[in-house]
Amino acid sequence: MITLLGPTASGKTALAVRLAHRLGSEILSADSRQVYCGMDVGTGKDLSEYTYQGKTIPYHLIDIVPAGTKYNLFAWQHAFHQVYTSLRERGIQHPILCGGTGLYAEAVLRGYHLPDVAPNPELRQSLQGLTLAELRERLASYGPLHNATDLDSPQRAIRAIEIADYIRQQRLDGVLHSEYPPIESLILCITLPREERRARITARLRQRLEDGNLIGEVQGLLDSGIAPEDLIYYGLEYKFVTQHLLGQLTREELFTALETAIHQFAKRQMTWFRGMERRGFTLHYIDGLLPREEQLSQALAYIEAWEAKESITSSPTAI
Template structure:
């Protein structure tokens, strides 16, 4: 397998599509929010990018559950392995896992499996009222394999702590949650200078807001019957745009708060990817400032060297 990582707005999808086109491959999404139908603009699906030189590249793990669902790693891993097995059965040598949710990618590469954890009301109650920073600090105390990348709401952080607490108690009791075999993979990671990354994020956000697509999407989701608190749970675009539509943020406040949150999110993504190296993975970096064809050539060179090992 080939795993292609990178922060938001780094051009992961465009490179993955070109690589899949060259190799006759298919793409599996490692994005915790692109699984939701109807959440397109805010999650940056850019489905039009999956067509390249007249060929539409098959993709998986996108639009697989309705918006409003509380999807999790437990369900995603099962869906991943079903899709991955089907791709391999079609004779495809190098499926491409592409996304920015580091926990999802790492869990697949390690063969790690999180259980389907029931809510813990007592723990939830004990965590109520804590700041998001305090919740992230609490989550970090459980060890490295607990994602805080896209936790920008207390509800999501509390849920992550519930899972981490359950796993810790199960480990102390001698339980083993490894269900899947690790997957051998070439790991590529697109990098951008900090200022370039920030400029791309700001420009993309401004475009989505100025064109009305992002606010319109969130309004349609609310009109379809999805509760505002459920959209706030998803964080980032859905959190802040919902607060704007509820009258809690002005348009200028929406832009400023969301821009800051996405910059912080991208920084946490890169922190996670660098952490993967400390945890024993080898990442091969691709300069996101290079033209797409040069990025593709570099990826193919990495693949050739990897296959020769």
């Protein structure tokens, strides 16, 4: 498998599509919010980008559950393996896992299996009143697979702590097991200078707000009957635009608060990716400032070298 990571607004989808086109492959999304139907603009699905040189590249794990539900890593992992197994059975040599949710990517690369955890009312009660920063600090104490990469609301942080606490107890009792094997993968990561990343995020947000698509999308979700608190649960665009539509934020306050939140989110994404290296993964970096075709050439060179190495190590005559 080929894994393509990168922060928001780095151009992951465009590169993944070009890679899939060249390799005759298909794309699996590793994005915790693109699973929701109707949440398109705020999650940056950019579905038009999946058509390249007249060919539409098949994609998976996008638009698989209704907006308003609370999907989780447990369910996504099962869905991922169903699709991944199907792709390999159809002869897809290098499925491409592409996204910015490092937790999801690392979970399948390592073969972690997180159980479907029931609510823990006592634990939830004990966490009530803690600030988001305090909740993130508590979550980090459970280990590297439970940081706050895409958690920007207390509700999501509390749920993550609930799962982490359950897993810790299962480990102590010796009953936690891995259902899935690790997946061998070449990991590519698009990088951008901090100021360029921030400039892209700001420009994209300004455009989405000025053309009305983002606010219109959130209004449509509310009009469809989704409760405001459910949209706020998803964080980032859906949290702040919902608060704006409820009259809690002015248009200027919306832009300022959301811009800051997305910058912080992108920083946490890069922190996660660097943490993967400390946890034993090798990441091959691609300069996000390069033209698309040069990025593609660089990615193909990494793949060629990786395949050559894999061929040597798997050879019966290899020493």
